Amino acid sequence: MKFILGSGSPRRKELLAQIGVVADDIRAPDIDETPQKAELPRPYCARMAREKVAAVPADADDIVLCADTTVALGRRILGKPDDRAEAEKFLRAMSGRRHKVITAVAVKRGGKLWQRDVMSTVRMKNIAEDELRAYLDTGDWQGKAGGYGIQGPASVLIPWISGSFTAIVGLPLAETANLLRAAGYPIYGESS
Secondary structure: OOEEEOOOOHHHHHHHHHOOOOOOEEOOOOOOOOOOOOOOHHHHHHHHHHHHHHHOOOOOOOEEEEEEEEEEEOOEEEOOOOOHHHHHHHHHHHOOOEEEEEEEEEEEEOOEEEEEEEEEEEEOOOOOHHHHHHHHHHOOOOOOHHHOOOOOHHHHHOOEEEOOHHHHHOOOHHHHHHHHHHOOOOHHHOOO
16 A cells, blocks of 8 residues: 655645655646636535546555645636736735635545545735835745635735634544545555
């Protein structure tokens, strides 16, 4: 049995290490992440996790974990910004408002699939122009849903959350540990 992390995210790798899980291999799937017409954020996020885990090649006894993090402003999905201008647009839209962060996790072993999603609420402060420019200048927005990562420089923009901090970062650890246990993966060296 091998544990395969189906994600190129360094944050997910670091979060798994916190619970003693180290991937034997990393195989980031290449799928189309375009939302379907009128698709809502939570079903979209769950579909992305399922499609990612299905796209990762693995042997029958291997355990594969994939996840997707989606930022939602109302019914609108804020993906990874294509450029600085789009990141600025996302941040201006969230400034002074609450938004949802959904992280869906999918684990497969052979023909079995386990899945969970966690939704958290995040409030972003009213962002001043100089703060917005300074944050965008860090480049931290690149490759992050909604154009920010709560664990980095954007943390100064977020005075309040309700939900799972690790899910907002990209992998809800309590739920992930339960999914891995269900698939037969030992957490903290437990025997499977």
